Amino acid sequence: MKKILLLLVLCFNVVFSKSFENTIFDYAHLASASNNVDILVSSSISPQSYVFYTSKPYPKISLEVFEKALKLQNLKLAFTGDFYYVYEPGKDNNMTSFQKSVIDKDKNLRYIKLKNNSYDDIANLLSMYDINSTYLYRSNAVTFLCDDFIYSHIKSSIDDLDNMDLPQLKFKITILETNLDFLKEKGSKLSSLFQGNPIKDFHLFVNLITIPYNSQNNIVSSDKKGFYSTLNFLENQRITRIVSNPFLLARSNTEVFFSSVQNIPFLKNSTSVSDTRVSQNTSYDYRDVGLQVTLKPVIIGDKVDFSLHLIVEDLLSNSNLTPVTSKKELKSSYTLKKGELLVLSGINKVTNTNYTSGIPYLKDIWFLGNLFKIQRKETNNSVLTLSIEVF
Known part of the structure; x- marks a missing residue:
């Protein structure tokens, strides 16, 4: 059987x-x-x-x-x-x-009305078939020429791309400036000031902000509340100043930009010659000097890959309308999970300030005015810290 x-x-x-x-x-x-x-x-x-x-x-x-x-x-x-x-x-x-x-004779004009802002992705798809397309912004539609066979293959892909919503997230950016000269003046008094602070990981966050080269990790995953509490404490003690704290909403694969700058005039001279006569024209150009941040995220589930372009410019001198500036620039890429916080510090900043005081009117007299005024130059050393939280 x-x-x-x-x-x-x-x-x-x-x-x-x-x-x-x-x-x-x-x-x-x-x-x-x-x-x-x-x-x-x-x-x-x-x-x-x-x-x-x-x-x-x-x-x-x-x-x-x-x-x-x-x-x-x-x-x-x-x-x-x-x-x-x-x-x-x-x-x-x-x-x-x-x-x-x-x-080529059988190519027909195709008109597809889009539901979302998806033309860039659709144009990339059409380029794979060597198809040129045109975007009609008034009707949010795309037009192109192709035969029935190609159209039958790409129509469903176009619909899929158009129905796909791009994910978005929020960046919380905090820009800090810590006075290094003040820290040196305090010296040993800082130990008693910081001693017994109830904030969890307080000393870790202080080092991360003021002495970043002592910290091995600059990503805060869990105790973000403790980090922000440390910032408030340092600001109340006039050790750290929060320069700006914006929230930026960003879509995946789309750039967002933020700047905190001064608009500085630059003297510009131009010389022209006409009929053997030389004339000189004076004008002014304006330039942004400060901190500029550009972010471009790519969102994949709970993970965020983003590129960072950071520019920091300092005004070293602004005498005689010929300002002298310094520039620091960083281009890098990072990966964070939603809810994590990245801290970038160690960006040194030097600010030179000229003070003039004296007897009104008399101090403005040419040559003799120096007898009635006092000029003082002050240099401040500080460190900038940039924190970026994604959620």
Whole structure:
């Protein structure tokens, strides 16, 4: 009895594992019947050179499956407007001339009204097919030329891209300035000032802000409340000043920009010569000097990859309307999880300030005015800290 059952099982396996051999002509006929379209095969193709195997004698084969099977055999499928044509690329001269004379004529103007701001992604998709497109901003639509075969392939992809909402997040940026000269003046008094502070990881956050080279990790994952409490404490003690604290809403793969700057005038002289006469014109250019931050996030689930472009410019001197500035620039990329906070510190800043005081009117007299006024120059050393939180 067991032998009979085993024999029956083997027979069923043989029957169901049987594959059916089809030449390219037979396979094209099956695809033609399944989709109710005409499919012609180039006469240059040898039917015995291309064989396809199916698990059923008369399977239903979609045009998409048919085209993919042809690609695996280095064959191509083209739609002529009336029928589909199978050919060998580079070997069918008739197809080359046919593409130039017929296929281009069958291109129709396509108009697709979009639901979202998705044109950039759709334009990239169309460029893969060497299709130029135009965006109609009044109707939020895209137009392009293509034949029916290409259109049938890309229409569903265009709909998918248009229905896909880009994720967005918030950046919380905090810009701090810590007075290093004040820290030096306090000296040993800081120990008693910081001692016994109840904030968790207080000393870690203080070092991260004021002495960053002593810290091995600049990403805060859990105790963000303690970090911000430390900032408030340092600000109340006049050790640290919060320069700015903006919230920026950003979409995935879209840049956001923030700046905290001074608009400084620069003296600009130009000389012109006309009829042997030389004239000099004076004008002013204005330039932003300060801190500029550009962020570009790519959101993948709870993970955020973002590029950071940071520019810090300091005004060293502004005498005689010829300001002298210094510039520091950083371009880098980071990866954070939503809810994490990145702290960038160690950006040294030197500020020179000239003070003039004296007796009114008398101090402004040319040459003699120096007897009635006092000039003092003050240099402040500080360190900038930039914290970026994503959520």
